[in-house]
Amino acid sequence: MRRARLCLAGALALGGCSGTPLGYMSGSGSESGDILQRIAWGFSAIAVVVTLIILLLIGAAIGVSIRRARREPGAAVARETGGLSFIYWGVGLSMPVLIAMAVWNFIATRAVAEAPAAPGLTVEVTGHRWWWEIRYRDPGQPDHVITTANQLVIPTGVPVRIDLTSGDVIHDFWVPKLGPKMDMIPGRTNVTWLEARDAGSYRGQCAEYCGLEHARMAFEVTALASPAFARWMAAERAPATLSDTRGQQLFMARCAACHTVRGTGAAGIYGPDLTHFASRPTIAAGLLPNSVAARERWLAETQAVKPGALMPQVELGDADRHAVVRYLGSLQ
Amino acid sequence: MSTSFDEAALASGDGSSRPVDPSPPLSPNPPDIAQRLEVAWGESPGLKGWFGSVDHKVIGIRYLFTAFLFLVVGGCEALVMRIQLARPDATVLTPEQYNQLFSMHGVTMIFLYALPILSGFSNFLWPLMLGSRDMAFPRLNALSYWLFLAAGIFLYLSFPFGAAPDGGWFAYVPNTASEFSPGLNIDVYCLGLIFLGISTTVGSANFVVTLLRMRAPGMSINRLPIIVWGTLTASVANLFAVPAVSLACLFLWFDRNLGTHFFEVSGGGQPLLWQHLFWIFGHPWVYAIVLPAMGMVSDALPVHCRRPLVGYTLVAMATVATMVVGFGVWLHHMFATGVPTLALSFFSAASFVIAIPSAVSVFAWIATIWTGRARITVPFLFFTSVILLFVIGGVSGVMTASLVLDWQLTDTYFIVAHLHYVLIGINLFAVVGAVYHWFPKMSGRMMDERLGRWVFGLMFIGFNLAFLPMHWLGLAGMPRRVWTYGADMGFSTTNMIVTIGAFLFAFGLLLFFINIWRGARAGRVAGPNPWDGPTLEWAIASPPPVYNFAVIPLVASRHPLWEDRLGDTDERSLFAEGFLLDQGKETLAVTPLDGEPDVILKMPGDSWLPFALSISLMPLFVGLLMHSVALAAIGALAALIILILWFAPHPATVQDEAVRVYG
Amino acid sequence: MKTAGIAAIALAAAALGASASGWIVAHVAQGRRDGVVPTNIGYQGPASVALGDIAGAAVPGGAIDMPNPYGTSPQAIADGKRLYQAMNCAGCHGYDGGGNMGPALNDAYWRYGGAPAQIYKTIYEGRPQGMPAWGHALPADQLWKITAYVSSLGGGVDPKDAVAALRGDRPPSTDVKAQPNAAEGGSAVEGQ
Secondary structure (H helix, E strand, O other): OHHHHHHHHHHHHHOOOOOOOOOOOOOOOEHHHHHHHHHHHHHHHHHHHHHHHHHHHHHHHHHHHHHHHHHOOOOOOOOOOOHHHHHHHHHHHHHHHHHHHHHHHHHHHHHHHOOOOOOOEEEEEEEEOOEEEEEEEOOOOOOOEEEEEOEEEEEOOOOEEEEEEEOOOOEEEEOOOOOOOEEEOOOOOEEEEEOEOOOEEEEEEEOOOOOOOHHHOEEEEEEEOHHHHHHHHHHHHOOOOOOOOHHHHHHHHHHOOOOEOEOEOOEOOOOOOOOOHHHOOEEOOOOEEOOHHHHHHHHHOHHHHOOOOOOOOOOOOHHHHHHHHHHHHOOO | OOOOOOHHHHHHOOOOOOOOOOOOOOOOOOHHHHHHHHHHHOOOOHHHHHHOOOOHHHHHHHHHHHHHHHHHHHHHHHHHHHHHHOOOOOOOOOHHHHHHHHHHHHHHHHHHHHHHHHHHHHHHHHHHHHOOOOOOOHHHHHHHHHHHHHHHHHHHOOHHHOOOOOOOOOOOOOOOOOOOOOOOHHHHHHHHHHHHHHHHHHHHHHHHHHHHHOOOOOOOHHHOOHHHHHHHHHHHHHHHHHHHHHHHHHHHHHHHHOOOOOOOHHHOOOHHHHHHHHHHHHHHHHHHOOHHHHHHHHHHHHHHOOOOOOOHHHHHHHHHHHHHHHOOOHHHHOOOOOOOHHHHHHHHHHHHHOHHHHHHHHHHHHHHHHOOOOOOOHHHHHHHHHHHHHHHHHHHHHHHHOHHHHHHHOOEHHHHHHHHHHHHHHHHHHHHHHHHHHHHHHHOEOOOHHHHHHHHHHHHHHHHHHHHHHHHHHHOOOEOOOOOOOHHHOOHHHHHHHHHHHHHHHHHHHHHHHHHHHHHHHOOEOOOOOOOOOOHHHHOOOOOOOOOOOOEEEOOOOOHHHHHHHOOOOOOOEEEEEEOOOOOOEEEEEOOOOOOEEEEEEOOOOOOHHHHHHHHHHHHHHHHHHOOHHHHHHHHHHHHHHHHHHHOOOOOOOOOOOOOEEO | OHHHHHHHHHHHHHHHHHHHHHHHHHHHHHHHHHOOOOOOOOOOOOOOOOOOOHHHOOOOOOOOOOOOOOOOOHHHHHHHHHHHHHOOOHHHHOHHHOOOOOOOOOOOOOOOOOOHHHHHHHHHHOEOOOEOOOOOOOOHHHHHHHHHHHHOOOOOOOHHHOOOOOOOOOOOOOOOOOOOOHHHOOOOOOOO
């Protein structure tokens, strides 16, 4: 028990300033995240204190009891008075603590759950097994939908409304350092909102069991200052350029049935949109970094890297695979 | 009337020939009457006696045995999962294997271990504590056990075919709809739970009627042991809650096999309907699997503190209040589903409120220790640890009751930590303590105290080493139900610690089973009342005769065997005088509230029917699973025939019998 | 009573061991089935089908009677259904394969053969008058999954009947479901 407590303390200490990528006890990047962080620390502290008090009470009770037993040996059975006061005091002291926690809870709930009056940006995120489809509606041209995958880019300081749904089973959208989680349920649109305060990269994770690779369904939220966000939006809006490389030819033949690259003839809807694939920080829904080696590995051993993924093992010779990877690298 | 209590005997715990309690049992058992009662109540010879036994003690021990077996199986599933999770990116298991294991771990522990183990204790103890000779419906009792075994076998038959349920124990649609779970896995789940639900329902009905009718005269409602309150509350709750999950499973099976669309979005169905139906069962269920265990602590801890429980009435009322409020909190399992925040806030408030009756029990136990004379026996150690582990589980539960904080905590390892603290901390630790406490009554022998302390130490340290760090893992963001995690997530070291703790805990449990085995073979003879307990079960021999009480006692207080020493009432319970119901297999029925004698009940003898009915339901469920109309029809027909035989009226003559009184 | 207990424990342990080994074996077998990536279906013939050589029956080494490596695995059928919809097969063949612009896939009539390997070849190579060639766009295991789904729609032919079932096309006005095929000893006349 003591050993476990030391481990706990040590782990917390080692957590450092931003903690773990998915942790919400530190490194918050938004006001909601701050509120959640404070209540997490506060309630944890109350929990630890209450546990320690009870531990002390139990220890004291055993001590008092043994002492009385030693004083009066034999088969003595007696009903000592004063027991009920423990219950009255215990429950009586617990109630204000519970009420205080409940009030804190309701205040924080209101602050976190209440959407701002006018979101500056609306993004639709659709969960699939096991990747994230992210669609921006171009404010200038509402019929224009800019589709990307596995990376949610948002401007800092702007409340972003996120419309969540699912294309198959129930998933859950969760960016611990920015806000609370919200289920993505097919046939229904749930709304959540994020407002990043600090620019940076925040990790998200699916938080509802959705089948084989629920564990590997992560994503990145990239918060950019408004000018940088506008630049990213402009780049994203632009289609990919057509070229005549072997890589593109192979892509059209072997990958276009499932993937879309705007500006080419690839218009598959089964897998993630790859139009600006090379500009993303990770691939395979947060599983691998977006490096040349990782792209090679992903194409060469898809099922070994993410067993059960719906992307099949595509048979390519080494030279062909290098060509496709080169082409993918050109999709900035 | 105190028994001669031998402290040293407890400590030595070896197979010494002198029983711990050498005095004869308080409830008389004259040889001529005993012989007549043996003839009436004794087990039939041969296979009929084994398969057809309706003795509540036999059924209770069978429940314990089978539930412990499922505990071991579920525990092995967990250990394999822990091996996979000990290191990041491990490939010990494939995702499909991991998903089947964690789903079956949940189903096994929650359905096949947690309630049946408490049913086993209740089955064994209730008539003994209530001063009766059997449960209200002995054949129904046997049926509930055989159905439980059959349903467990049905669920586990899927394993050799690699088709174990893999949608989690909660089986959310649409992941478990036929489109995304096309194999038989989820059909096994649906039909298995419906199958098991029959067992739970008949068992619960049996408990409720037993409580209302089958008590000794004078055992009024305010003299019942708390385990009786706990199991009664749980049984009433199950009668309301189990139909919800059976209905949900039926709807899911229809959706998957008959093309209905209760949950199918494309047909206008609602995925959230499943969650509502499931959790309106699920939450009362988790209280049903801890309240009887808390009752066992409330009954047995005072014995080792040498004083009655502090605040009996408050604890009894808190038990019922917990269950009632427990029906009003189910949406706290769905806080993240997008249900409007105002509605969720009501359930968040109710989830805070439900902590209060739990606090009553905790402080009652602490008060009992503080104002008692503690005897540091192994049961005492386990029951005391229940208090601490309950509180840890309770405070983490209060954290999750908070709507906004739960939006971070839910679906992370924090919830895994919370649920294991409440389920293992309250249910398993209380059960192990209860085994040490009542094993002498069940088998007539003591379990070794020294080995017991080792068991306690290993279990306590192992459990906390395994589950305390999980709180941190949850706060660090590790999601649930993941077959692996990345090396850069920061979870690696803690997961290794958790795995080590899990194995330590398992080793402790192994020693526990060895302790049981050794105790049964060569433990010290116990005698009727080795712990000097106050309630009626300690007034008869260990193990009890098949008819429990030769002379039905008359009860005058909550602690019949301590009345002399407590001295708070002049009334005395009577053992040497009472109803002598020996004209056949008879016992007494009383009025529900005050416990006044009402009628004499003729009890059924051993019967093949419960076993046969369970067997006949197997082809029905397997036929439904495999879409074999012939097989299902055979099973249904056989079940119908057996039911007709069961309910066939006997030519019974209602007589006005002259009641014989002993003494 | 004690012997009964020991016997029960031994039985339970044996059952547990058998169950566990059965589960492991079943998973290994399933893994071998699911992980199969057949790169060569044994077809060594020309890439196009000569008119009159229905479904490549005259091609040596065509392996026309090979079974679907996925068998009737429900997972493969479910995956195949999803691919059928995602690749817009339904656009020509209708949802549930009832036929629309393209022929029905749920009846017993197959212009180019209804055995698994024949369906595979049809999808792989494309066919005259509109069926696109998917062989380069989708890998072999996905094609087999779509094949499994199509075979499950009601008209699939057993692999061993592949050659016997070569009966060509039927005019759409005929009640297609009622006519048996040659392998079942029907008496319907070919080429009406």
